[in-house]
Amino acid sequence: MISFSSKDYYNESGTLLLAKGAPITLETLKKLQQYKGVDLSEVNLNCESERKKYVEQTRKLKERFNVTNDLVSDILIKILFESKHKPWWMYINTLSNYIDWVYTHSIDVAMISLIIAAELKYSKKSLMELGIGALLHDVGKLLIPKRILQKTHPLNEVEKIILSQHCELGMDSITGCSLSEASTNIIIQHHERLDGSGYPNKLKTEHISEYAKIVMIADSFDAITAGRPYRKARGPEEALSILKNQDEKFSNEYLEVLETILT
Ligand SMILES: [Fe+2]
Numbered sequence: 719m720i721s722f723s724s725k726d727y728y729n730e731s732g733t734l735l736l737a738k739g740a741p742i743t744l745e746t747l748k749k750l751q752q753y754k755g756v757d758l759s760e761v762n763l764n765c766e767s768e769r770k771k772y773v774e775q776t777r778k779l780k781e782r783f784n785v786t787n788d789l790v791s792d793i794l795i796k797i798l799f800e801s802k803h804k805p806w807w808m809y810i811n812t813l814s815n816y817i818d819w820v821y822t823h824s825i826d827v828a829m830i831s832l833i834i835a836a837e838l839k840y841s842k843k844s845l846m847e848l849g850i851g852a853l854l855h856d857v858g859k860l861l862i863p864k865r866i867l868q869k870t871h872p873l874n875e876v877e878k879i880i881l882s883q884h885c886e887l888g889m890d891s892i893t894g895c896s897l898s899e900a901s902t903n904i905i906i907q908h909h910e911r912l913d914g915s916g917y918p919n920k921l922k923t924e925h926i927s928e929y930a931k932i933v934m935i936a937d938s939f940d941a942i943t944a945g946r947p948y949r950k951a952r953g954p955e956e957a958l959s960i961l962k963n964q965d966e967k968f969s970n971e972y973l974e975v976l977e978t979i980l981t
């Protein structure tokens with residue numbers, strides 16, 4: 719569902735930036751963010767439909783995980799529905815109006831990451847940073863052509879290269895959005911792997927943040943269990959064993975926590 723502007727927005731010299739009723743896109747948000755006088759929290763957004771989407775998504779995920787964790791739900795609700803005044807929140811809203819599976823995947827990854835971190839007794843502040851970064855981990859996909867994201871067959875080599883740019887594009891997009899370094903690290907590092915085989919910077923374990931190590935597991939686990947247009951979904955046990963068979967790439971400690979949650 720697309721959001722529409724609730725009023726006219728002007729810059730300091732009186733030039734119209736966004737007219738009332740105009741659709742809110744990634745480009746218009748970027749334009750508005752450049753002007754200090756514009757209060758982005760006033761932009762009219764379809765929160766109620768987002769809340770319904772979130773509730774439905776939570777139900778599906780709880781079925782897959784068979785867990786309930788009020789702390790995790792509280793953190794996610796705070797990020798999704800009570801952070802409209804934060805500059806980065808506009809990207810969460812834009813994601814929610816983009817390709818459906820990209821948004822539901824983002825919520826799933828945030829929830830799985832938070833469940834792991836809550837099990838590890840992370841503080842509320844750390845859970846917030848982790849949750850925000852996990853929700854926005856694929857924000858760079860907003861700049862990847864839809865025909866690539868929605869392709870129903872495996873990607874060719876050129877398309878894979880274009881898609882792999884979403885980490886850097888995501889980090890560039892959120893520059894100036896007052897996102898913490900911990901959250902930003904998740905966006906740029908979630909496709910790195912502990913043995914240095916990941917991208918974009920082939921970082922090894924000591925240079926990858928702990929948050930990103932959690933999110934890379936949640937991201938891969940969700941991609942395997944939720945399936946993709948060209949790949950059927952697999953069960954949680956099979957997904958876990960696929961990840962455990964790559965223990966040089968993923969943190970054993972966090973995989974064990976995930977296993978505990980699943981059993
Ligand atoms: Fe990604």
Ligand SMILES: [Fe+2]
Nearest residue numbers: 823855856937
């Ligand atoms: Fe992802």
